[in-house]
Amino acid sequence: MSGTSEGPAPAADLIGPAVTESSQGSPSRTGPHERPDTTPFRSAFHAAPLAMAVVDREGLVTGANPALGELLGRTPQALAGAVAADLVDLTSDARTWHAYREVLRGRQARLRCTRRLKHPDGHCLWVQVAIAPLPAEERGGVLLSVADISTRRELQARLRHLQNHDPVTRLPNRTLFFERLSAALEAEAYEEGTGRIGLCYLDLDGFKAVNDTLGHRVGDRLLAAVAERLTRCADEAAYARASTPLVARLGGDEFALLVEDSTGTEQLAELAESVLTALQDPFDISGRRLSASASIGVVERHAAGTSPTALMQAADTTLYWAKADGKDRWTLFDPERNAHRMTRQALASTLRPAIERGEFVLEYQPLVCMEDGRLRGVEALVRWDHPQFGLLTPNRFIGLAEEDGSIVPLGRWVLATACRQARQWQLDRPDEPPIFVSVNVAVRQVWDSDLVADVAEILAETGLAPHLLQLELTESAVMGSGGRPQQALQALSDMGVHIAIDDFGTGYSNLAYLSRLPVSVLKLDGSFVKGFQYDGEGIAPNPADEVVVEAMIQLAHRLGLTVTAECVETSAQASRLRRIGCDTGQGWLYSRPVTPDRISELLRSPEVQAAARRS
Numbered sequence: 001m002s003g004t005s006e007g008p009a010p011a012a013d014l015i016g017p018a019v020t021e022s023s024q025g026s027p028s029r030t031g032p033h034e035r036p037d038t039t040p041f042r043s044a045f046h047a048a049p050l051a052m053a054v055v056d057r058e059g060l061v062t063g064a065n066p067a068l069g070e071l072l073g074r075t076p077q078a079l080a081g082a083v084a085a086d087l088v089d090l091t092s093d094a095r096t097w098h099a100y101r102e103v104l105r106g107r108q109a110r111l112r113c114t115r116r117l118k119h120p121d122g123h124c125l126w127v128q129v130a131i132a133p134l135p136a137e138e139r140g141g142v143l144l145s146v147a148d149i150s151t152r153r154e155l156q157a158r159l160r161h162l163q164n165h166d167p168v169t170r171l172p173n174r175t176l177f178f179e180r181l182s183a184a185l186e187a188e189a190y191e192e193g194t195g196r197i198g199l200c201y202l203d204l205d206g207f208k209a210v211n212d213t214l215g216h217r218v219g220d221r222l223l224a225a226v227a228e229r230l231t232r233c234a235d236e237a238a239y240a241r242a243s244t245p246l247v248a249r250l251g252g253d254e255f256a257l258l259v260e261d262s263t264g265t266e267q268l269a270e271l272a273e274s275v276l277t278a279l280q281d282p283f284d285i286s287g288r289r290l291s292a293s294a295s296i297g298v299v300e301r302h303a304a305g306t307s308p309t310a311l312m313q314a315a316d317t318t319l320y321w322a323k324a325d326g327k328d329r330w331t332l333f334d335p336e337r338n339a340h341r342m343t344r345q346a347l348a349s350t351l352r353p354a355i356e357r358g359e360f361v362l363e364y365q366p367l368v369c370m371e372d373g374r375l376r377g378v379e380a381l382v383r384w385d386h387p388q389f390g391l392l393t394p395n396r397f398i399g400l401a402e403e404d405g406s407i408v409p410l411g412r413w414v415l416a417t418a419c420r421q422a423r424q425w426q427l428d429r430p431d432e433p434p435i436f437v438s439v440n441v442a443v444r445q446v447w448d449s450d451l452v453a454d455v456a457e458i459l460a461e462t463g464l465a466p467h468l469l470q471l472e473l474t475e476s477a478v479m480g481s482g483g484r485p486q487q488a489l490q491a492l493s494d495m496g497v498h499i500a501i502d503d504f505g506t507g508y509s510n511l512a513y514l515s516r517l518p519v520s521v522l523k524l525d526g527s528f529v530k531g532f533q534y535d536g537e538g539i540a541p542n543p544a545d546e547v548v549v550e551a552m553i554q555l556a557h558r559l560g561l562t563v564t565a566e567c568v569e570t571s572a573q574a575s576r577l578r579r580i581g582c583d584t585g586q587g588w589l590y591s592r593p594v595t596p597d598r599i600s601e602l603l604r605s606p607e608v609q610a611a612a613r614r615s
Helices: 011-019 036-047 066-072 094-104 150-164 174-184 207-214 216-237 265-278 308-324 335-357 398-404 407-428 443-448 451-462 484-495 526-530 543-558 571-579 596-604 607-613
Strands: 051-055 061-064 111-118 124-133 142-148 196-204 246-251 254-260 283-285 288-290 294-302 329-332 360-369 375-386 390-392 436-440 469-474 498-504 521-524 562-565
Touching: 051 066, 066 142, 094 111, 094 124, 124 150, 150 174, 174 246, 174 254, 174 308, 196 265, 196 308, 207 216, 216 246, 216 254, 216 265, 216 283, 216 288, 254 265, 265 294, 265 329, 294 308, 308 329, 308 335, 335 375, 335 398, 335 407, 360 407, 360 436, 360 596, 375 407, 375 596, 398 407, 407 436, 407 443, 407 451, 407 596, 436 498, 443 484, 451 469, 451 484, 484 498, 521 526, 521 543, 526 543, 543 562
Parallel strands: 294 329, 375 436, 436 469, 469 498, 498 521, 521 562
Antiparallel strands: 051 061, 051 142, 111 124, 124 142, 196 254, 196 294, 246 254, 283 288, 360 375, 375 390
16 A cells, blocks of 8 residues: 655655554554655654545545544555545535545545445444645645534534424424425425415413413413324324324414325314314313313415415414404414405505595485474595595494594594584575584594594684584493593583484493483484385384384483484385484485585485475
8 A cells, every 4th residue: 555656755655654554553664765754744644533534536545544444433454445435425416526526636625525424333423524635746635534523413403403392392393383384385395295285373262361370380281281182183184194294382372283285175174173172171280170272273275376474474364363253263264354354454554644645535414304304414424535445434444443543533534524514504505594414423532532622623613503513422332431431421512512322222222321411312223223114025014113113212302312213215114203203314215425515405405305205
């Protein structure tokens, strides 16, 4: 192995003989052409703890130190002449093999890679391989160094496991879950499978109460017990299938079961149902028997075209639906329901700016005296002229406005606009009795603003008399409300403003409390009036409906209140209501909600009165 040639000895010759041991284990003597100043380098190479070898341009080992022999389980002599690439597995992938050959040819400076090797005794080890060229004057060759990084890799693996697994349940955590989810949605991951993916996203019902009453230690044990049952469900679901669903804890009491290559919604439904069944049995935790249930959002779709974010958003939305539908159940994602939710969110996010941009308009529905058919007043009904969704009725946005508080500025605008319009009708018909305007008021307007001051200011600005303004509040908002709301209603009544209870008969119906409220009008809910109409075959309605309505009208009159019937649609309804003493009617028999100009026309013509008289 020493080899000689004319001229300076190559690097392989300088080091090779020094590390080749004799049968007695002692290094052989150096050759006659060896330069004396190489001895320190031979000694360092021989004694170095780092495993090293010199490799010639052909890729053969010309010399190896004892550390490399010990690492690979072979003697240095046995390594001499071996193919270096085979010793450290440099041929297992094309990129590394190409880079190694480039280093041998002097076209690349160095190479560093990590390899997994199998020791002759059977165990595996991870090594870091570094290859660097030797000086050109030493006639080429490269120095191969190999470092055992098995302990470091094991530590890294343990740290990665800790980073990617939940310490309480030992399940994969959010980080690992999203890694797996992202990988599953890569095109190459699903091209050969079903091409679909499914997710069960669940949340324990009432788990916070366990932590609050029994402590977090008990709560953690309950989470661990739930994780065991979820894992068992996943294992059972994997029977006779290609893969086992991934069970992960995403945080708190939220878990996910990811199904790759799902076969359809039926598979996910079965998995969700098995989870609910598994959680039905009580848990024995620290000597206590605890019950647990879950709400589950189920999403199943084609993997192509979706993303981790989109899938999780759908799952989160569906989980919310399951909670809202009563908990302890699973709910399947519904695109139409989600589209409605997205529309609702879009409306909520633009509601306040829409008020500032003036996108709201008012329509007015006549309130007709049932005795003589005259138009006595109108109810102002707000509409949102949305640039994208068109003209929206109040049921599409009033609830949103009450939730975020924008009902206060919106209600103030409606009040001011309606009063201004009522005053204008009065000015346009100075010789005719003026009509009043009725405006709906949300209870939040009473709590979150000074409604009394707003009304007083608007009446002063518009010049409308207080008795020509009627404020409508729902029965549930008025009945039983004390303190500030009742004080505000009393102040408005003292001002001369009329107070009406809308949808009367569907809320609390606290008749004893009714006599103490500053109310002047009851508006009967339309459900009572619908019972007055005959069906298409001429069969008379239940007479009990008329008895109930007549009793409410008589009670109201005894209390000094007037009664307005909503949803009057037929002449038969109007005739019977007039016969039992109802004061005012409102409904499509007289008119649908119309623009202010149309109300002006009705005031100038007998159309509304004639329609009422025809009843």
